Amino acid sequence: MIPPNFPSGEVTLSRPHILHVAAENDRLPGCKIGGIGDVIRYIAPALADLGCRVTIVTPSYGYLHRLPGARRIAGIGFIFRGGPHWADIFEVPDKSSHTNVRNCVIQHPWMEAYDHWAGRHRIYVDDLFNEPFYTDSSRFACFGAAVSAAIVQGRFGPLDLLHLHDWHAAFVALLRRFSPTPALRTVFTIHNLSIQGLRPLRHNESSLEAWFPGLPYDWIDVGDPQWSDCINPMAMGIRLADVVHTVSPTYAEEICHPSDKPHFYGAERLESVIRYQNDAGRLKGILNGCDYPARRKPARIDMPALAQQLQEDVVHWCAHHDLLPAANFVAYQRLADLGRSPERPHLLLISVSRVVDQKFMLMRITDPSGRTALQHILEALGERGFYLLLGNGNSDYERFFTYMSTQHRNFIFLNGYSERSADMLYGNGDLFLMPSSFEPCGIGQMLAMRDGQPCVVHAAGGLKDTVQDQVNGFSFSGSTVWEQADHFVRTTCRAMDLRSENPRQWRRIVQKAAATRFLWKETARQYMQQLYGLQVQKPAASAPHKPPARKAPAASKARRKI
Missing domain, CATH: 3.40.50.2000 (Glycogen Phosphorylase B;)
Structure with a gap:
């Protein structure tokens, strides 16, 4: 794979606009299961404090758009499963109300999953053993189609950077390959390499060709290294990103090596994909931070x-x-x-x-x-x-x-x-x-x-x-x-x-x-330098926003097979 070309060195932008696409956002109540939600919650304001504008988008899952204060800001027309669909974007306030952080959710019935037994909506679904990711892969493919269309239609405003989190957001990287709009520098973060979202390429209702019939994809971009008849969204996100990021330096080193379970957990079959990006200098390990409230004291009680x-x-x-x-x-x-x-x-x-x-x-x-x-x-x-x-x-x-x-x-x-x-x-x-x-x-x-x-x-x-x-x-x-x-x-x-x-x-x-301190502001600085290639200078006054020019992606035929 030959990635798109960018200007060398760091670029200075006034108030760059970053779109984070994720399955979780702990800035909103009921939108967290694991580590993705934690990272989104804290990295967004840390980046905003450095002068960035941050938009976060997740599915609504059928309930987030009903939270107090939520308001509809736009509609999206998009194609999924070969037919037209319509979704709504809502902006949802959070407790902090940071002026440069915006929480968006996309409401569409095909992104919902309601657990009738528990009486609640679910973020993730546990499918039967013989059909893993049957439900979730279809839901997040639909989400990816809606987000990609929203970017093309300018529903989030002018963007400078696209940051995708784990396999759930990888469909955006694929669909952006065929976008008529200027390419965006894309970062892909690996939060949990052991969950990859594997599904068939075809001949299944929950498959790539069922979601996007007629899409002229290249197997080199989407295929699983071991199962040639399957799409691997995690591998797809890693291949198609301009920068691949994981959440600690040591883990970035470990995933360059094959797993030897149960003794060692490494690349989970994706070592060739990850090594290729690492050899090209595009794999970065940046340690997550921790929140240190100023008035916090340990709750020591008898x-x-x-x-x-x-x-x-x-x-x-x-x-x-x-x-x-x-x-x-x-x-x-x-x-x-x-x-x-x-x-x-x-x-x-x-x-x-x-x-x-x-x-x-x-x-x-x-x-x-x-x-x-x-x-x-x-x-x-x-x-x-x-x-x-x-x-x-x-x-x-x-x-x-x-x-x-x-x-x-x-x-x-x-x-x-x-x-x-x-x-x-x-x-x-x-x-x-x-x-x-x-x-x-x-x-x-x-x-x-x-x-x-x-x-x-x-x-x-x-x-x-x-x-x-x-x-x-x-x-x-x-x-x-x-x-x-x-x-x-x-x-x-x-x-x-x-x-x-x-x-x-x-x-x-x-x-x-x-x-010992692990500060999110330091993590954010490393994001700016290592992932985004930016030096941010806070603007003295607001000015018309122009995203940086970037060359179009190289043809997929020129990419090396991984």
Whole structure:
């Protein structure tokens, strides 16, 4: 692939206008599932503070356009599945009301997904195993068609840069190839390489040729490297972008290498695609930031109050079930034990995370005696304290943690999630456990460190970039999954012993963790320089806006097959 040409070096623009296209936007209530929403929430105002104008667009999903204060600003005519469609763009205010950040949503019935069982609209849909991404790929292809048409029709105003987030937005990169309007410098951010949105090229209602019949696409742009009859939106976004970005420097290095699961998680079959962009100097790793509210103080409270507030959330979670879940029953009893403690336990180990393979596989790895890593840690913890894990997700892992909580009185599995519970655990824990098998960036470790809680982390991805062993936390590694599990146990025990045996050194690590900063304003500066190629100068006065000239894309036949 030969990318479009741009002026070399950095360009100075007055108030450049950047369009972020994403599936999530945590600036709006109910529009976040994972890390994409977090990044959008904080990077947009950070860029605006540097003089940019930022527009964010997501699907409405059938409900965001009904939020208080939302107003229709434009309509879009576009072609999808071979026929004409009409969608509406709404501008939706957020709590911050930053003057240079605009939140837009596109309302179209084919972008909706309503869960009748739960009685709510969904951002993502879990399809049957034999048809993964059947629903979501069609929804986001429709979204991509609407966004592409809106750009051509000028519905967002003059644009300077296009920033696409994960596979959901990659259809915009494809359709822009055939746009009659001037090309835009396009950045593609990889948030989660393990989810790629694979679908057939043809002969299926949820396929590329069903969505865009007659589109003269090139397989080199859209095809999956392994399955020649499939479209891979993640690979498509990587190939067609002018700059490819991921959310930490170490993760950018890791994804240039093939995966060797379960020991190493790398490019997830896309190493040739990613290496090509890296060799051309177009792959950038920039660490995400963390929010540091000026008046924030860790919510340190006594054990009876902590236990009571956590019990209240457990009761609230029970209200959503016809039968009392075993995990909640056991957690309620264990919290009662914690609340009766006359003194604060010597150690509170904490985890706050989705309960999935990526985050907790190492805890289930067994040694030759048949005992899991989690068992070893709980036995080493003993009567010195408790381990509290807050999260939900994979049912198999939920059953495992529920069973372990029945076997160990010092383990409390809080099988749910609330911001209040998470905030209390970040503020009251002593040691945060985050043994992720892979982690593009990670936010849990940053939030724990922000409240002065050192972390035990697997030295992978963004965890390696944020936690330094024996400086502001503790880290481990290993060439195999068994080594990693063993080193995880040993490192956790080393940290627990250090707190007991060397309080002075422990306090230094706590202080260093609390003082470590990952600022969004620094992340935004790197976006401007490395991703956008811009030096921004805030304008002295408003002036007519003219986007920078750019040469048209080179013909696809001139691209190298990846």
